[in-house]
Amino acid sequence: MLRRAEPITIDDKNPFKNDKLGRSESAANLTQLIETLTQPFVLSVAGPWGCGKTTFVKMWMRSLRNGGHPCLYFNAWEHDFATDPLVALIGEMQASIDQHSIDLTDHPAAAEWWRKVKHIGAGALRRALPVAVRVATQGLLDVKQVQDALGSFGESGAIASFAEDLVKGYTVEKDAIGKFRQALGSLAEEVAKGGKAKPPMVFFIDELDRCRPTFAVELLERVKHLFSVPGIVFVLSIDRRQIESSLSALYGAGMDTDGYLRRFIDLEYRLPTLPMRDFCSHLYEHFHLDERVTRPDDREELLQLVSAFADLYEFSLRVAEQYFTRLNVVLRTRSRADWPSTALLLCLLALRVGRPPLYESYRRGTIGAEDVLSDIRGRPGGAEFLDGRRGTPVEGCLLSCSRSGDEPERARKAWMQICNDAQAPMERRDRANQLLQACPAHGPYAGTRLLDYTVAEIEFSERFAAPR
Numbered sequence: 001m002l003r004r005a006e007p008i009t010i011d012d013k014n015p016f017k018n019d020k021l022g023r024s025e026s027a028a029n030l031t032q033l034i035e036t037l038t039q040p041f042v043l044s045v046a047g048p049w050g051c052g053k054t055t056f057v058k059m060w061m062r063s064l065r066n067g068g069h070p071c072l073y074f075n076a077w078e079h080d081f082a083t084d085p086l087v088a089l090i091g092e093m094q095a096s097i098d099q100h101s102i103d104l105t106d107h108p109a110a111a112e113w114w115r116k117v118k119h120i121g122a123g124a125l126r127r128a129l130p131v132a133v134r135v136a137t138q139g140l141l142d143v144k145q146v147q148d149a150l151g152s153f154g155e156s157g158a159i160a161s162f163a164e165d166l167v168k169g170y171t172v173e174k175d176a177i178g179k180f181r182q183a184l185g186s187l188a189e190e191v192a193k194g195g196k197a198k199p200p201m202v203f204f205i206d207e208l209d210r211c212r213p214t215f216a217v218e219l220l221e222r223v224k225h226l227f228s229v230p231g232i233v234f235v236l237s238i239d240r241r242q243i244e245s246s247l248s249a250l251y252g253a254g255m256d257t258d259g260y261l262r263r264f265i266d267l268e269y270r271l272p273t274l275p276m277r278d279f280c281s282h283l284y285e286h287f288h289l290d291e292r293v294t295r296p297d298d299r300e301e302l303l304q305l306v307s308a309f310a311d312l313y314e315f316s317l318r319v320a321e322q323y324f325t326r327l328n329v330v331l332r333t334r335s336r337a338d339w340p341s342t343a344l345l346l347c348l349l350a351l352r353v354g355r356p357p358l359y360e361s362y363r364r365g366t367i368g369a370e371d372v373l374s375d376i377r378g379r380p381g382g383a384e385f386l387d388g389r390r391g392t393p394v395e396g397c398l399l400s401c402s403r404s405g406d407e408p409e410r411a412r413k414a415w416m417q418i419c420n421d422a423q424a425p426m427e428r429r430d431r432a433n434q435l436l437q438a439c440p441a442h443g444p445y446a447g448t449r450l451l452d453y454t455v456a457e458i459e460f461s462e463r464f465a466a467p468r
Helices: 024-034 053-066 085-098 108-124 131-136 143-151 157-193 213-226 240-251 257-264 276-286 296-312 317-333 342-354 356-364 369-377 382-387 391-401 407-419 426-438 448-461
Strands: 041-046 071-075 201-206 232-238 267-270
Touching: 024 041, 024 053, 041 053, 053 071, 053 201, 053 232, 071 085, 085 108, 085 213, 108 157, 157 201, 157 213, 157 232, 213 240, 213 257, 232 240, 240 257, 276 296, 276 317, 296 317, 296 342, 296 382, 317 342, 317 448, 342 356, 342 391, 342 448, 356 369, 369 382, 369 391, 369 407, 382 391, 391 407, 391 426, 391 448, 407 426
Parallel strands: 041 232, 041 267, 071 201, 201 232
Antiparallel strands: none
16 A cells, blocks of 8 residues: 555554554553552653654553543643643643543532633733743742842842842742642542542643743643642653753753753653564554565565664664655555665665665765665674675675775675685675675666666655655
8 A cells, every 4th residue: 555654543442452562561550650649740751752652642541531530631742832831731621621531511519620720820820930030040930049040130220120020920920829739639639529530630741842942841840830739640751852952952051951850750651662673564564565575585584674774773663654654655666577676775765764864975976885884883783784694685785886986896806706715614605695696797777777776766755755
């Protein structure tokens, strides 16, 4: 099928039915954890970009709802246009109530507390401190530190009056925060009393690491300072490195980002990684590539090569999907009677998505195959891969197709010399022969003609692939 990978369908009754990453056990363990909590709690589900965090939290959220927990899903990136994250959060709470994800039907006491939460959040809370002061205090809401920070602005005339107004404003905001927490805590308590739900109420915040730095930081502050009440657990889906970059961008490179995040996140859970071979097998089936790769040996060779490149270049799950999207296009636009080296295609496609500058330099001839091979060998497991049976055709194709000077000719002479050396070990002669056969010296796809053909295939496939 000529299609791109689509989001996994989450079955309402069995959320992990289509889980290909084996993460239902993680969800079950995390559910047991949060069900023991009685205090305010912030849990982060951490993993690098493209590792499947969003799919996991949506599956887990559906599972929690099935178990009776009121849940809210908040995509922070879709709301980072908002002036204040609090407004967006309250808006999403209202949407969840309207959709009965947080059910207040026939529950007048909880509905009244919700009315108070909206009233206080919309009217009484205001951002009394300007950005300059928030940066100077690194987001800390503490009177003395605010006063100390303000002291750096001076103490005379209008500035002194301005500072005094700010402190008064802070006092008003602090009082409002207390009222907001009280109303929110009562709401969570009343929802649990209704018999239709059980504690805790779980708020999922996703895509926080993609937001503007100011929005991401302010959202963290709002969660900790306003929503820190018993009966509510926050789950933050984050790439910790990206969040730390946002903090550094806002507060300066010298900031203790780890210490700052520890004030907001009580516990971090790192999503387990799936063996890339398993995920590649899933993508192979998803794209129905057996329709194009009909021999079992070819299927196994393809999966082993793709998995090896994915491991070498540390593909995220999302990048692996993009790789297979492009590979799918190429294999479906190739003629069965005209099927050049798959090894070169898989290698160059891996370089294109994993090491774009290296790919560009090799295809243009500004670097040689030895530079590419050196890059592969320098990675964990790279030498073992190239010296093994699966890596030999890759090395042979790269060297034979190189545009760099006389590199192909020198490589072929060296291989032929080994093949003709009766004193050379048989294993070495066999490998030299395999290297010679990897890319023929004559024919329509010999030498750089095979490189041109393969590069053209990759460039054509990019017209269909989703952007990184």
